[in-house]
Amino acid sequence: MIWDEIRLLVSGVVLGAELMALYDLLRVYRFAVRHSWFWVGMEDLIYWIIAGFAVFYLLYLQNDGALRWFVIATVLSAMAVYDRIISFNFRKLLKKAVKWFKMKEI
Numbered sequence: 495m496i497w498d499e500i501r502l503l504v505s506g507v508v509l510g511a512e513l514m515a516l517y518d519l520l521r522v523y524r525f526a527v528r529h530s531w532f533w534v535g536m537e538d539l540i541y542w543i544i545a546g547f548a549v550f551y552l553l554y555l556q557n558d559g560a561l562r563w564f565v566i567a568t569v570l571s572a573m574a575v576y577d578r579i580i581s582f583n584f585r586k587l588l589k590k591a592v593k594w595f596k597m598k599e600i
Contacts, residue, residue: 502556506565509552510572513545518584525592 520537549569553559 498556502562502565503568505552505556506568507572509548510569511576513548513569514573514576514581516544517541518581521581521585521588525588 520541524534524537549566552569553562553565557565
């Protein structure tokens with residue numbers, strides 16, 4: 495029984511990291527293709543709908559669909575840690591790349 499809980503916890507951490515990696519890809523897309531705030535909002539809405547379905551799909555597969563708040567908290571915590579460590583450095587690198595490409599255009 496405890497191994498199932500640990501597996502569920504680890505799956506939540508992995509899912510949180512995967513969701514933030516997906517959001518990083520969305521950031522790359524936004525840097526590559528500029529668009530209005532409306533479309534940025536629509537992209538975020540679609541992303542969060544997908545993220546919600548992913549979390550509940552995880553719960554459905556590994557926990558017979560029972561709502562476990564610690565899994566949701568784990569996914570959100572993993573997303574926050576990923577954002578503060580990996581995405582923060584990725585955004586800095588992305589901004590430098592954008593500046594470099596702008597300098598090369600001139």
